[in-house]
Amino acid sequence: MADFNLNTFLPYLLNQAAEAASLSFQQVYKDRYGMLRTEWRVLFHLGLYGQLTASEIGARASLHKTKVSRAVSRLEARRYLSRARDTADRRVEHLALTPAGQAVFKDLRQVAERYDADLVAALPPGEAQRLREVLLRLAGREA
Amino acid sequence: MADFNLNTFLPYLLNQAAEAASLSFQQVYKDRYGMLRTEWRVLFHLGLYGQLTASEIGARASLHKTKVSRAVSRLEARRYLSRARDTADRRVEHLALTPAGQAVFKDLRQVAERYDADLVAALPPGEAQRLREVLLRLAGREA
DNA sequence: AGATAATAGTTGGTTTTGTAACTAACAAGG
DNA sequence: CCTTGTTAGTTACAAAACCAACTATTATCT
Numbered sequence: 157m158a159d160f161n162l163n164t165f166l167p168y169l170l171n172q173a174a175e176a177a178s179l180s181f182q183q184v185y186k187d188r189y190g191m192l193r194t195e196w197r198v199l200f201h202l203g204l205y206g207q208l209t210a211s212e213i214g215a216r217a218s219l220h221k222t223k224v225s226r227a228v229s230r231l232e233a234r235r236y237l238s239r240a241r242d243t244a245d246r247r248v249e250h251l252a253l254t255p256a257g258q259a260v261f262k263d264l265r266q267v268a269e270r271y272d273a274d275l276v277a278a279l280p281p282g283e284a285q286r287l288r289e290v291l292l293r294l295a296g297r298e299a
Numbered sequence: 300m301a302d303f304n305l306n307t308f309l310p311y312l313l314n315q316a317a318e319a320a321s322l323s324f325q326q327v328y329k330d331r332y333g334m335l336r337t338e339w340r341v342l343f344h345l346g347l348y349g350q351l352t353a354s355e356i357g358a359r360a361s362l363h364k365t366k367v368s369r370a371v372s373r374l375e376a377r378r379y380l381s382r383a384r385d386t387a388d389r390r391v392e393h394l395a396l397t398p399a400g401q402a403v404f405k406d407l408r409q410v411a412e413r414y415d416a417d418l419v420a421a422l423p424p425g426e427a428q429r430l431r432e433v434l435l436r437l438a439g440r441e442a
Numbered sequence: 443a444g445a446t447a448a449t450a451g452t453t454g455g456t457t458t459t460g461t462a463a464c465t466a467a468c469a470a471g472g
Numbered sequence: 473c474c475t476t477g478t479t480a481g482t483t484a485c486a487a488a489a490c491c492a493a494c495t496a497t498t499a500t501c502t
Contacts, residue, residue: 161347162360163440165411166418167324168340169431170317172361172438177310192488197311204304211450217305218315223489225452247450247497268308275309275437283433288312290422290430295315297306335458354480365460368482390467390480 170294177275184267189260194219194227196264199253202237203261207252209242236260313437320418327410332403333377337362337370339407342396345380346404350395352385379403 162168178193185191191199201213208216210224219227228251231237236257242248253261276284305311321336328334334342344356351359353367362370371394374380379400385391396404419427 160408160412160415162340162343163435164431165415166427166431166434167317167320167414169434169438170313170320172440173434174310174313174317175361176438177313181310194489197305200305209450218318220490221451222453222491225450226488229452245450245498249451265303268310269303271310272303272308279433279436284309287430287433288307288309290426291309291312291316292306293422294418295312295319297315337459352480363460364481365483368480369458372482388468388480392481 181268181271185264189264192227192230194223195231198224198227198231198251199236199257199261199264200268202251202253203258203265207250209248209250211248213251231257309437324411324414328407332407335370335373337366338374341367341370341374341394342379342400342404342407343411345394345396346401346408350393352391352393354391356394374400 182193185196197217197219198213201208201216205216210221210228213219214221214224217224228237228239232239234256235254237251237253239249239251242250279287325336328339340360340362341356344359345351348359353364353371356362357364357367360367371380371382375382377399378397380394380396382392382394385393422430
């Protein structure tokens with residue numbers, strides 16, 4: 157690696173690509189629903205995987221519990237999700253999207269699918285799937 | 300894309316991978332030199348590409364000028380860089396690393412090279428180079 | 443049971459970022 | 473020149489992230 161530079165340094169490149177790729181999707185959930193990054197993540201986790209606790213969301217999304225807590229508060233304030241205490245263990249809250257939250261999710265999911273499809277189309281054929289596998293590996297979600 | 304989920308959504312995957320990949324490098328520049336993310340980026344730009352203006356750094360690194368301004372201030376406060384007014388256009392400042400800054404850069408560069416090499420080694424052979432090309436493309440730095 | 447530790451989630455105070463407005467210097471057109 | 477516009481960089485205030493300490497509840501160990 158005699159010719160080290162920032163365009164070969166993977167952490168930097170990953171960050172640049174991630175920021176660029178997030179930019180226009182970010183505009184949508186921000187402008188259309190006033191949501192922050194953590195909020196759409198929580199919303200999508202609940203929308204895609206059903207009822208979850210805050211801890212479960214944090215573990216799946218690699219989010220600190222304070223971040224989850226605040227995102228949940230804001231989503232609850234907008235009536236996008238509801239909380240239900242676990243009857244057996246009253247520390248635990250089961251979170252679920254309200255109908256309003258599901259509607260928002262449905263809309264944003266469509267935007268996301270379309271956005272992803274555009275990204276995939278901009279890459280050489282087959283490249284996207286290979287990229288996903290490498291990224292999953294780097295993200296530590298797959299050995 | 301009937302089976303859409305967060306592990307297929309490229310912006311999300313890119314962010315997860317970027318965060319995971321940045322984590323331990325971040326520890327080094329933070330713990331060892333008390334630097335923030337934007338600061339190491341500025342430092343590396345100056346270390347790798349020599350004297351630059353704040354605008355040039357912003358353009359190359361996709362950083363807003365206020366972020367660059369603050370990073371430059373902090374690096375200057377630690378005597379890692381020095382400013383020199385352009386004589387022809389006195390709005391412009393030419394930034395350059397001091398010897399102390401160059402020493403820090405040299406150290407961090409070694410860490411970065413090693414860190415990058417470890418990442419590359421964790422991927423299948425040839426995969427890293429292919430990944431770099433795709434990321435550059437997604438970052439919009441290459442058509 | 444009773445003390446101790448662990449877990450779920452929240453809150454407070456500080457740092458960092460984002461957005462917009464600002465100063466200073468140069469450029470261009472009349 | 474002298475208004476008007478543009479560019480380089482800074483600053484101020486509000487929004488958001490970070491970290492540590494906190495409450496409440498459950499688990500463990502003797």
